[in-house]
Structures are given as C-alpha cells and as structure tokens.
Amino acid sequence: MESSPNTTGFFSRAALLALAFVVAACAAPGRAWAIDPEGPEVKELIDKGLKFLETKTDRRLGGKCLIALAFIKAGQPNHARVDEALAACRQEVGKPINRLDVYSNGLALIFLSEARGRGDSNLLGQYLDKLYERQKPHGGWGYHDKQTGDTSQTQYGALGLWEAHQANRRIDPDAAMRMAHWLVATQDPSGTWGYQGAVSESSGRVAQSGVSVTMASAAMGSLLIAADMFGVLNPIYFDSVDSDAVEPLDGDSGGSESAELPSALRPRDAGGAASRQAPPLSSRGLAVARIYQSLEDGANWMENNYKIDADTYDNYYLYALERYKSFEELLNGEDDPEPHWYNDGYQKLLGSVRADGSWSESCGVAVDTAFAVLFLLRSTKKSIRATIGEGALVSGRGLPSDVSKARLSRGQVVAERAAVKLNDFIGMIDRDETPSGYADGGVSLVEGEVDAETADRLAELLRTGSPEARLAAAGLLGRTGDLARAPDLIYALTDPDRRVVLAARDALRMLSRRIGGFGLPNDFNENQRRQAIASWTRWSESVSPGTASAAR
Template sequence: MLLLLAGPKFMALAADEAAVEAGRLKGIEYLKSKQEADGSWVYEGHSVGITALCTLALIENGVPLYDPVVDKGYKRVRKGVDGELKQTYDLTLAALLLARVGDRADKALIRTIGARLLAGQLESGGWSYTCPAVDATSLASSARGTKRKAGDGDNSCTQFGVLGLWVCSRYGVSIDEAMQLVAARFVDSQNEDGGWTYNPKGTKTDSTGSMTSAGLFCLTVARATKIRQELQKAPAVRGSATAKGAEKATLLGDPIYSKGFTQVGYYAKSMSPGSARYFMWSVERLGVLLGLEKLGDVKWFDQGSTALLKSQKPDGSWPDSKESPADTAFAILFLRKANLGSDISRLLEGEPEQAFCIPAREGTPRFATLQEAITSAQPGETIRIDGNGPFRCQNDLFKQDLTLTAGFGYAPVLEYAVGYDATGLRYRPERDAVAQALFTVESGTVTLEGLRLQMDPPAGSNTIPWRILQVNGGKLRLLNCALSEGTKRGIVAISSNGTGEIVIKNSLLSTSATAIQLNMTGDESVTIDNSVIFATKGIDVAGKGLLSLLLSASAIHTAEGITAEKFTGEIHSKAMHCVFKCDSLGSTFLTADASNTGRTWEGRNNVYNVGKWVGAKGKPAVQVKDPASFSKFFDGGDVDPSKLTISFVNSRRPGTSTHGLNSQEWDLSEKSELAFSAKKYGILAAITGPGGGFSRFREEISYNQWIKGETPLSVAELEPLAKN
C-alpha cells in the first residue's frame, strides 16, 4: 500500500481543469461503487483505515455529509474506533475522518485516538505499525511525562502518527513533547542527499520520494506546534514578523529543511503515470500545506495531475496491485488539492497586517478597514477577510453586487460601531437610520459568507430600532454566518423594507427580539435552509404583497414562530424536515381565526413541539389541535407531520441571545425522541455556522452551486417537495 513505485521519464503538460474535474468525478463514482453493504471498503487488515480513507476522499471531493455512502462509511469507522483499534494508519485515518465530519459527540473518540498515538510513540520519536489500546484517561499521565518504548519504527508510520496527533491536538491533546522528539528524529536521520528513507536506523538505502516528503511534512508539523505553543504564551500582534509569513520563510531557509526541499523537488519532477499514488499524495500534501505552486522548479500539480489522468482506468479507478481502493482515494485527494492541515498553513503564514483584500484583482490589494475595501471594490468583486478580528465596522452601505467572505481558517468577527457621514461628522443613531444597523443593503446582490456579525448598541438607547442587517432593496444572501446580540436590547437580526429576496443558509440568527422583520410594499421571498432561528419572534410580517417563505432542514426555536398582525397580503409557506419548538407557531398568522384565506402551508416531515398552533389577532383557530388537523386546515398540504418533544443539546429560552452561541447547540439531544429516527430532522450542525462549519461546507459540491448564485437545499436535493 505504501511503497514508492518508480516510473519512466515523463514530460507533463498542464492538465485541463475540465479533465481534472471529470477524473475526480469518475473516481468518486468508482469509490462509491466499491462500498460494502455494511458501509466499509476492503483492504486486508485495515478495514477501519481504508473505510476512513475512502470516506474522507469522498468528503474532500465535495460529496456532502448527508450522502448515504458517506454516512454509512462514517458510522462504520465510528463503530470501529469504539473497539480495540491499534493500527497506527487506521487510528490516524479515523481521526482525520471524525474531525472532518465535525460531530461534537466524536470529541471523546478523537481524544482516545490521541491517547493511543501518544502511547505508541517510540523513544526514537517514531511509530511502528501498532499502538497500545489505551483510553483518554491516559492523557493525564502523558501530561506528566510519557515513558516510551525502545524502537526505531519507520518513517511511513511516523508521518501518519504525526498527522494523527496534530488532528487530535485540536481537541485538547498535548503534543508539544512528542513533536520535539519528531523534529530531533528527522534532523538526525537525514541522508547526505537531503532525503529520508523508510527505516532511518536499518540497512542504509537510498532516499525515496514518499519518505522525503514525509520527513519535510513531519518537520513542518513540529515547527507549527512550536509556533502555536509560542502564540499561546504571547499572542502575536497583527503585523508582526509572524503575521507577515516570516515563519514559512524561516522554515524553508533552515539548512536541513532546505536540503530536503531541494531533493523533494527532484522527486516531484519524476512523477509519471507509473508513480505510486501514495507518493503523489505525499507530494500534494506538502505542496498544499506550504501553499507553493512549485516544488523546486516543477509545477507539482500540473506534473502530477497529468500523470494521474493518463493512468486512470475506464472504470474511474487507478491500478492497485492489491486491488484495493486506496490508490483511487489517494489519486482524487491529489486532484482535489485537499489540505488536511489548513490550520498548519495558517500558522506558517500568520495573520496579515491588513486583513481585507480583493483576491481576484492583480496583486491582491489589501486594505486596513472594511470601509476602504468596499470603497475600492468594483461590482461583482469579492472582499476576503484574512483574520478573526474583532473588526469595528461603521454602518457600511452596500449599493452594488458584492461578496464578503471569510479567509480559509478564519471566522471574522464584525462588530457594530457608530460611524461618520461624508462630511466627517459622527452619525447620531437616534436621528440617522443608517447608524441603526451594522450594514445596510440598498441595491445589488450582497453575499456574506462565514462571518460573525455582532451588535451591542451604546448604552441608554433602548428606544432606537436597532437591527444588525437592514435591507432596503436588492438581494441578501447569508451563508454560514452567525448574527447575534450580547445584551437584551430588542435588536432585530434582519430588517427588510419594500421588496426583494433574502436567502439564509447554514446560519444562526440569535436576538432578544425578532430574527426577521419584513415591512413589505410588494412581493418578497425568504429562504431559510439548514439554519437556526433563535429569538422571541421568528418572522414578523407587516405591510402588503405576497410573501413566499421556504423553510428547509432548519430549527425554529422561538416564542412566536410567524406573526402577521399588521399584514394584509398573502403568505405562501413551504417547510421540509424542520423542527419547530415554539410557544406558539403563529398566534397572528391567519387573517381570520377560522379561515386559511391568503395563507398556504405545505411541506413534509416536519416536527412540531408547540404550545399553540395558529390563529388570528391572538385568538387560536379552534379546529387546529394537532399535526393532523393542522395539515387538514391547510388542505392536507403538510405531509407526515408529527408532534414530539424536541430536546436540543443545550436548553435555552428564546430571547436569551449571547455572542457565544454555537449552532451545534441546536443539534438534537440524545434524549430527544428524534435523535435516533431514520429520517433527518432539523439542522446538519457540522456544516452550520462560521469557522469549521463554513470550512466543511465550502468543500462540498453544493458550494459551487452557491457561488453561481443558486441556493442548493439540504433536503430537497435528496427528497424533493411533492407538488400538490
């Protein structure tokens, strides 16, 4: 599985992007076709490892977490880790998969893997094929010092041990001492040619490409561990040497590293159709980790992708001497340029002095403030934010198509502050409407991705109609955002005046007042997918027109679900796989207490944990008492509704917003009647919210649809809404 195969001299021409995409898709379909009925893939002696590798390769190539093949693979690996898993390869691949899925319930399993990998490290700093089957309780003794067994291990197992420990360190496993030993191992065992071999203390053999890549990877992780340790002691100031990417330059300039880097460039140039896919994956992982287009003087991706496409078989696979899917998994990971250590890359690069940039423009210009970037941006451009902040924003106004997106690995916090008008005078929120919102959208399509928008107005201003986002025209699209207030000031998350469109996907709206307030003068549409609405009122509608409301795979946790007391138009609602935990679903939703005139409600597989159903002017419609009568009231439009007790992971009362809320708190508790249902209800927490949720979603195929302006729905893709 892990041997370097030599190949003939090969001259590469850059592979066409469409050809690479086609190769990846064929590889995806091949891997899917080879899954066993129990969710596993086959590789003798490494059932958990190969299953984790194949599932990870599918996820990294954009197959969503809710895909049945991915779900079965993940559950099979999770079950395997629960047992006596000892193999170093399998432990690391399992940790990679569990971390990639991001289920909060897997933290204990990942820490157990970390404990086993720590226990398996040898005195030489390396690993062999197996680790002791300890549990997470051994981490306490590891913190006081670990007694390691003698032995050399090998550099292939060692690079997996290092990768696995880095993943586990994100979950509180201390690896500082372990990485010091790793660094010493590779410094001491470098060959004269700058490379490394499989067994550093055994019979002297020539360096190999896969092991040289492994050596550089391990030294990179060891350096990243040291940087992180230093930052924890004294956090870096934005604009310091670290922030300017000096760490990567220092690493590349180190004599040991530089010598190995020269050698790996030589190996990268040799990639050909006959090269081992494990070797090519090792090259890819290093190139992506360092953010380099070239290794030595070769464009490693062009060289490798061309070679891979030439060797791909008609069925989508790559040749493997053991007829396992491992080579196909490694190949599509290469073609995807999957970065399994993006946080390492960010540590090496550091946080730039100027966090706001326009990446598509020549030279990638940077700006000190968001306001400067918005002023410079042309219609349709994207502003990327490379930093966590917090950044003080001053009532920015959007009048054109524009996207604000989080840089890879960041979850920027954008805070409200009172800004200045064109003459330089400070706004007065009690008078100036623009100062009553964090951002105001006047026209165009404004897209916000992976951001935390936080609002805490000045003290003594309770009578001002505060809102985080104000939409006066155009279209607002939110992806993996979190809108919140930290004080109970009656803030509205999104307020819209007039007509337009609002799309909310993978996001959390949390305020003490109303999540979405619509003051309509004409037709408007609101789409909410895989999101959490946590507020006193969910959606409040006023004015006139036609409201088209689509709710998909979302958690509506409010005192009042939908209110329309001051609305004279029509509301057409669709809901699929949502959970409603409301004191009242809509006490003023109807125009008359016994009529559905001007109101429709259709959907399927929704769960209602509500005290009261729907009514008019606070008076309930007496004929609506349960899910069946609710569906009947709307002419049978709600298919298979149910009323069950909904228990979320954390129990909160609507209206108790804080900035520290996490969308995973609205994952269904194991105590819930829904937790073990065969059907999917509510949110898929792993891809919800900024940070990790956004990082996971932007790797899915669905993200490509999103950036084209489409709105892929989490459940509708698998189970379309029936037409009535």
C-alpha cells in the first residue's frame, strides 16, 4: 500500500497536528459543573417561579395559555391557572382574526393540545381553523395589517400545528408545507433569518434585516418541526427496493405516496420504544433537499454565532432556543442530559431572578417568568418524549449523507444501500477493494461490530493505507459511536486527499451528532481546515479530556 504524503497545501500534516495539540493543551478542562432540570438548584428556581405565577397572571390570551402551560409541564394539570386559561380560550375563540393575534392563536393551540385531557376537542379545532385563516399566501404568519411574514410569529404557528398534529388532529399538509417553504425562502445568505421575512423569488437567497440568534432559533425550530411532521427526519435504510415503489425527493414524479413499503425494506430498529407519534403528513411537493440545506446552513450559523444573551427579549429567546435544541436533538438522535446551552441559560436565569421568584425583561413579568420556567423544565423535550417514547430519542435519525440518492415513500426518506458483512469489508480495505459508495453512506454493514481491535486497525489504515483505504477507514470509524476515536478522525483532517478530509469531517459529525459540525465546507481552503482542526480538538477535549494526544 502507498503511504500518505507528508505535506498538504500550504501546511504540512506535522504543522496541522501541532496546532491541534496546542489547542488541546490550552483548552478549558470542560465545564466547571453541570446542571439539569431534575437538579435541586434548577427545581428551586422552577418552584419559586411557579409560586410567583400563582399570584400573577397576564391579560392576554397568549399570556394566560403560556402560564398555564408552565403548570402543566411542571406536573400540575389541574391548577387554577389551567382553569383560567381554558375559560379564556372559550371566551376569546369568537374574536375576528384582526383581534386575535397569532401569538395568542398559536399558544392557545399549544395549550389546548397539551391539556387535551381537560380541554374541548371542538375548541382546539376552532383555533386550528383560525390559524389557517391567518396564514399569509406565502406561507408565513404575521401582523394582520402587513403582507410580510414574521419569523417571530411563525414559530408559534409552527409549534401550534405540531402540537395539534400530536394530539391527533387532522392537519392540512399544504399549510405546513407552505410554512416550510416560506422559511427556506426567507433564509439570509449567511444562513440565519431576519424578523420580517423578505421572500426570495428564486432558489437563491436574499439579504434579511433584523437578523439575530433569536430569529435563527425561531426559524430553525420551526423548520425542524415541519420536517418532523412530514417524517423526513427519520431515514429508512434498506438493502434493495423496487424503484417504482418510491417517489423522488421534492415530489417531482414517481409512485404513489400512499403505497405500502415494499417487503424488501428493512427499517432500522429504533430500540423498541413505544411510540405515540402521529403518522407523517403527505409530503408530495415538499422541497426536501432545500430544507436539508437550510437546516445545515442554519446549524452552521448558530454554531458560529451562538450566545446566551439575545440583547433584548432574553427569556423569549431562551424558550425559542430550548425548542430549537430539543428538535435538533431529535434530528441528531442524541440525548445529552447536560447540554452547554442549558447550563448557560440556567446561569443567566440564576443571575437575573428577582427576590420574589420572577423575571422581568420585555414581555411582561408573568410572561417572562413563564418563559423562564418553561426553559428550565425543558418543556419541548417533554413534549417530544411524550409522543415518540423515552428511548426513541436516540433512534438514529438524521439527514441522509447523499440527498440525490434518497427517495420519499409514505412521507419517509428511504436511501438504498448495498449490504456487506463487516469482516468482508475489512478484508476489502486490506486488499484495496473498498466498495464504491461507502464513504457517502452507500454501504450497509451487517453481521458484525467494530470492536476495539478492528477500530485500532482502521486507525492504523488512516495513517498508512492507500487513499481508498483511508477514505473507507474514516467513514467506518465514524460509525463506531466511540468518542475515543475522535482524535483519529481529527488526524484524518490533515490528510492530503481532500476526499479523506471530507469523509473524516462527516464521520466526526456522525460521532458527535452535530449536524453542522464546525463548518468545514466541501471546497475548504487551508485556513478553514486549520480552524476546523482547532475546533474539533477543543470539542474532543471537552467530551474526553486528555484524549487529544491519541492523535499523535
């Protein structure tokens, strides 16, 4: 086998690795301490906030519903504030759409869906109809007297649709699809979103105004919600399929959407968890590839611009951030009990809580307090777990690595793979007979696991193998699920073969369950490569301190 050359572009592999070691040495030794919704410190803040909300309410329907939702999520579905919100929903439902704002409409839907054990099914349906009536022709929601869609308001329309869908209400697929397409069409070229969306009339993007982490969180959460309702966040992989039985992405042509999956399909096991998730909406006509690209670009923007201080409407932002991150966890198939953004939010709320247990920023003291409590409770994560089952959150969801080879069937993404036994595959690597298509997800490995000995062999191939062997080894190491293999893949980022670098990048994304990774583009330059190595090294040190030296 040929050995790897010693240089790559303007930087030698030795220099790039030296950079990684310096970054690892300088990196902080992980978070000082962790926090979670069940911890005593968090529960104390939650209890103080709820005690305050027992004495304060809000005059707006949306505010009443938000406060009631906080009590429901805290396990108090029969609280007086829930009764108050139910009475307000019955009283306000007759208002004309120019008197019922989208925030209140969406929050009423969310609340009634969560309180369906006590609520009125007909009432929920009435608010759903009003939401449809308020939707703009382009698909977004906004102020009654404006033509533009409003990213801030659209997020409550999105969550309202999702909650109603999970409550087994029949949802109009066109309404959800137009919302998703509006979000794609109003994405800024940088990957974020603005406040009042300027719609692009082509496949290109137009500059947006009022961009912020708050709007990015609102839009990303809404787009992930739409994708989840259409079932396109959960690819089904199979060994062979009749091409006439599935339809191309974006619904341009193909077979019947309602056809049963062919018997040859063998879906991945999601862990056997009981699921009460509603069946996906019809996805015919859905621009799936563009949605995937928007999610990728949005995740990259948030990765590069994340901050816990929104500068204005901070608690409102925290509620949007928790929603976005909860659906992102669903997409990535992860269940991190101590995410850094949650710790950041807790610290912020701890520092801003008032003596009476309230928070006050811009939305009104009762509403700001409800936002804080819902963030601390991980309210969206609770809703997701209630619908898909406790164990299904880590069921291997994610975006197909090659959208061009994916198809839609019954609202699910299916991607064809060739089945190869693991032992045979390793032998192929040794003989330089790696099957084509492995690096982009085109091969399904069966009958075997990557044990420690095999992983060591693959790590060796990353250093001494031929380009094709290094390419395959990088892809396979990413499927081990072993974070201790991250340094080997960081080493592979220094490879002179750009295909190996991209395979290692994708493998690190898979291993870390980060959709956007650290932003290394397909056409990366040496500076971007160097930045990615530094970022991945810092990440590796944060999850497994002391492992960076393994890349030597």
